[in-house]
Amino acid sequence: MRAGTKILTPAEILGFVVLALLIFAVFPIALDIFRLNLVGKYLTYAFVAIGLVLCWGAGGILSLGQGVFFGLGGYCMAMFLKLEASTPEATAIQSTPGIPDFMDWNQLTALPIWWEPFNSFAFTLFAVVAVPTAFAFLIGLAMFKRRVGGVYFAIITQAFAAILTILIIGRQGYTGGVNGITDLRTLLGWDIRTDDAKYVLYFVNGVLLFVCLFAAMAIKKSKLGRLLIALRDQEDRVRFSGYDVANFKIFVFCVGAAMAAVGGAMFTLQVGFMSPSFVGIVPSIEMVIFCAVGGRHSILGAVYGALLVNWAKTTFSEAFPELWLFAMGALFISVVLLFPNGLAGLYATYVAPNVDTLINRLRPNSRAGTPKDIVAQGSPAE
């Protein structure tokens, strides 16, 4: 049985293939570059949602502060790009040429020392993942070692989101304040604003997303994944069995943070700026909604959730600029009322049995991936 769970079932393989086809073939062919760039943006939220599936769906750790990690990753990337855009020639109009424009507006006359390392692209790539992960590690260490969990943990993560937003807005000379870090142009001399660059970034984003998807799948399928579900459902029993529960929680929380950070960095590259409006409480809760709509127990569902919610947001707001929020509200309410397990629940109930029948018909010997398995994995326990 244990060996069986480590290998992807045919239904899961099919799920990955369909998603890969969608992201790498259907969208690029069917959509113009403007829409494709938007899809790329939506997919950066999918990174966060996948992380949340691990933390919340599997581990039962509801974080309402994922925006913090998304934002930190995005800010690290934005700092590098901003420094590259702030050449002395491009900023000749400033009192102090050569520093980012917002620093000049705030009477800074020299680059703050902690900005210096972001001149290096290698350091930036490292920092994009390391800074948010280290931060998550510290939060996790402080919380989980003290056995803070459940609602209290959610509230504390929310507080972190609020604190970081206030910090960024308050220290605007160093961070760009409420405006964020804007007007990013090139990456190592390569103009990221052209259509060609947008295509390249979209595919890079897609590949990274699949790396995260496979990593998440590997964690879920491993013994660690089993332990996460166990401690979600009966934390004390896992502890009495001799496991140090906190370490597992810290680990999965850090993984979620790292994934969110990669999403944030890709967001900055594709959208061209970063602002505190991705860090605060509201975006963090929105990210949980992506995960909930997709189905918090399903890794692939998270991607579809992020796509669906953001696509709906764009479409509704273009069609009804003054009423679209009501449509979004209706979407969330109906998802929660009608499909409490999100899109993935819908899939498991209505589509998966047919898919399995089909697969079983094609491969009469295979018994894997029956609906019973999915239900067993997905039972919530709050």
Place this chain on the structure above:
Amino acid sequence: MTKNTRNGPSGLNASRRQVLLGGAALTASLFAPNGLLAADYPTDQVNTTGLAVTDDTVTIGILHSVTGTMAISETGSVQAEKLAISQINDMGGVLGRKIDFIQEDGASDWPTFAEKAKKLLVNDKVASVMGCWTSASRKAVLPVFEQYNGFLYYPTFYEGLEQSPNVIYTGQEATQQIIAGIDWVVQNHGAEKFYLLGSDYIWPRTSNKIARKHIDKLGLKVVGEEYYPLGHTQFNSVINKIKLRKPDVIYAIVVGGSNVAFYKQLKAAGIDMTAEDPMLLTISVTEDEIRGIGGENIVGAYAAMKYFQSLDNKNNVEFVAAFKEMWGEDMVIGDVTQAAYLGPWLWKAACEKAGSFDVDKIREASPGIELHTAPEGYVRIHENHHLWSKTRIGRARLDGQYDVVYETAELMEPDPFPEGYQ
């Protein structure tokens, strides 16, 4: 119809029904002096860059927040822009073409602004965009406008330090609002001590920086300077400090919902602005904000703006009447709403001067464009893409309007990069 032609040049009394009937456009194009015929401006000549221009329409974008926290401020701008568009259409449109508009919602969210700006420029190919309100939203869309060579009319008074070839700033930059205001309180009220406070972002900070430099230059004193996060509602501590340090002037640049708390708490703490002890001068409270604050909480405060709804001139009387006719009797019009109203008119004038909708030609034509029909009075576009405009001081009344107590004799020159104030 008669009514429409009589008011042709300004078109300010055109009723909404006439706009809807559509026939008005034809009549106006025959009688109104500005009515140009599309036939004289073949589409392939006035539009060489593939904008959304047909033989009888031209499409522009409106990009403001109509949802979220900024909706309360930006709705007025949307209404003013729609009014201007319908009036222009009544007069025969621009280069003989009726203006269509596509409205997008920025949702008080800067990235959404960037997304929608790109949609308007790339997908819809709009000829120009009326939009944005906060500096943050403008900063977010600026790279988009510069990359795709769009043209934005930005209505809000703001901090300056910017001059984009792709933006016309129809509001005041900071020096136009601040310097004349401070000079006035010094000369007329003998103010010597100032307490500066504001919401914590770039506009209040830059404005207060200019205010502080100017106060220093006059040899006067700043006794306190403080900032509070957007949405802050506890001003008791600063009010206590104000009472302690006894400034002559509270110079307040609080924005958004915080205003309600700030003025209510000032009043509750016994600071009587009608008695001018201390007096309060703000550059962030227009008639729109007073609706939220409540006239009784702010009566007696002074505001330095370029426009007040109560301004007594023919243009403004007609503008206010047309605005109320279109959007309802209980509407109020603040400084930014009026500046937003100028956008479509300035764009129309630029198109006609250039004889083209091409953005490059409009940019070239824009400096020097004059508008004699502006509700605030005469305005002119400066080389630096900002407007020459007057600074006015108004005093808040109980009914939420301002009495204009002072206006500069001359137009103030816009100076987005003020020497000696940075």
